[in-house]
Amino acid sequence: MELQTKTSIQVIDRMMSLLHTITSYDGPVSLKYLSADTGLHPSTAFRILAAMIDHGVVCRTDRGFYLLGTTLGQLASHTYVDMDIKSRAKVHMDRLRDKVDETVNLTLRQGDEVIYIDRSLSSRMMRVEQFIGSRAPLHLTAVGKMLLGEDGEIFIRQYSERTGLPSNTTHSITDTEILINSAIDAYKRGYAVDNEEAEDGVGCIGCLIYDNKGMAVAGISISSPIERRCDSWSIDLQDTAMRISAGLGYRISISNNIKNNESRTA
Numbered sequence: 651m652e653l654q655t656k657t658s659i660q661v662i663d664r665m666m667s668l669l670h671t672i673t674s675y676d677g678p679v680s681l682k683y684l685s686a687d688t689g690l691h692p693s694t695a696f697r698i699l700a701a702m703i704d705h706g707v708v709c710r711t712d713r714g715f716y717l718l719g720t721t722l723g724q725l726a727s728h729t730y731v732d733m734d735i736k737s738r739a740k741v742h743m744d745r746l747r748d749k750v751d752e753t754v755n756l757t758l759r760q761g762d763e764v765i766y767i768d769r770s771l772s773s774r775m776m777r778v779e780q781f782i783g784s785r786a787p788l789h790l791t792a793v794g795k796m797l798l799g800e801d802g803e804i805f806i807r808q809y810s811e812r813t814g815l816p817s818n819t820t821h822s823i824t825d826t827e828i829l830i831n832s833a834i835d836a837y838k839r840g841y842a843v844d845n846e847e848a849e850d851g852v853g854c855i856g857c858l859i860y861d862n863k864g865m866a867v868a869g870i871s872i873s874s875p876i877e878r879r880c881d882s883w884s885i886d887l888q889d890t891a892m893r894i895s896a897g898l899g900y901r902i903s904i905s906n907n908i909k910n911n912e913s914r915t916a
Contacts, residue, residue, distance in 0.1 A: 664690060664698055665707075669718070672708065678715030735859065735868050736768050738897040743770040743870065746890045750883050752874040753778045754890075757793050757856075760785070762813055764794050764869065778852050778873035789829050790818055790848040792841070792856030793869030798829070799837025800858070800866055806830050821846040841884040846876055853879035857891045862899025870894065 667688045672679055674687075681699070685692045699716060702708040706721035736756065743754045747770040756768040763785045771779060788794030788809065798806050810826040823829045836842030844854035856871030870891050872883050892900075 661698065664688070664694070665702060668695060668698060668702070669707070672716055672718055678711050678713075678717050680715050684716065735894075735898065739859070739868070739870065739894045740768065740770075742890045742893050743768070746770070746870075746872070746886060747772060749886055750872055750874075750880075752872050752878065752883075753780070755780050755871045755873060757791070757869045757871065758867075759788075759794075759797055759869075762809060763787055764791050764797075767868075772874075776875060778875065780873060786818075786848050787813060787816060789813075789815055789823055789833075790844070792836075792844040792854045792871050793858070794856075795829075795833045795836050795842040795844075796856060796858050796869060797866060799833035799835075799842070803830050803834065806833055818848050819846055819850050821850075823847060840888055843879075843881070844871075851876055855879065855881070855883050855887055857884075857888050859891050860895040860898070860900040862901070864900065867898070868894075 667690070668684060671684055671687045675683075681692055681696060684690070684699070685695045688695065690698075699708055699710070703710055703719070706719040709717050709719040711717065735758075739756050743756060747754045751772055751774060753772045754770040755766055757764040757766050759765075765785045766780045766782055769780055769782065771777065786794065788798050798809060801809075806829060807826060810829060815824045815826070815829065816822075817824050823832060833842070841855055841857040844852070844856070846852060848854070852873060853876035854871050854873045856869050858866040859868040859870055861867045870887065872879075872887055
């Protein structure tokens with residue numbers, strides 16, 4: 651008998667029931683057994699499984715048996731990578747914070763935004779605090795500009811059209827050509843700056859963190875009141891980013907990434 655609470659969503663409950671049943675078997679399982687174990691009518695189970703197959707959550711063998719698909723593994727690997735980056739970055743973030751005595755942030759990209767996943771706070775009375783879980787459009791942050799610069803001109807134009815380049819302050823970049831030049835120049839330089847573009851009175855310097863495949867998987871930045879920001883921090887920031895990247899297995903020269911980027915924008 652199928653039970654349903656008032657707060658549940660029936661199709662999701664049924665999907666989860668099918669997933670748990672599939673994982674309870676050591677190998678591929680037939681629709682007959684899935685239907686019997688979950689209490690779902692075969693036609694209902696078949697329709698839900700078909701939708702799950704479309705999204706890669708489940709796959710179907712040539713004999714019509716069901717297995718978990720690749721999507722779940724991909725999602726799980728992202729969770730592991732995020733946790734791995736945080737654990738490997740923390741000690742380096744703390745050292746950088748102690749050296750510059752300003753807040754150091756760790757960010758990830760999620761679509762057209764960066765999300766703040768960790769921070770090392772300055773001991774200063776007047777300091778910048780980015781809340782964990784907060785988000786910002788790519789073009790308004792230093793790390794975001796680096797990510798856009800890595801993607802190249804064509805992507806930046808698409809991003810501009812897609813988002814409309816919303817502004818947070820009078821300093822925010824809202825012109826596509828200016829954003830292209832700023833992002834690509836920053837990427838070639840190895841770090842980007844935020845001049846009160848996300849928040850009035852706040853300045854930031856950011857650069858990218860790479861994994862063992864040479865892919866940008868995160869960003870690290872220093873945030874401070876704009877009057878205290880020093881461009882010389884970029885040296886220590888890039889060194890910190892490379893140390894974290896090395897801990898993730900990165901061995902490819904950034905110059906190779908620059909060449910690849912230039913070839914995309916040519």
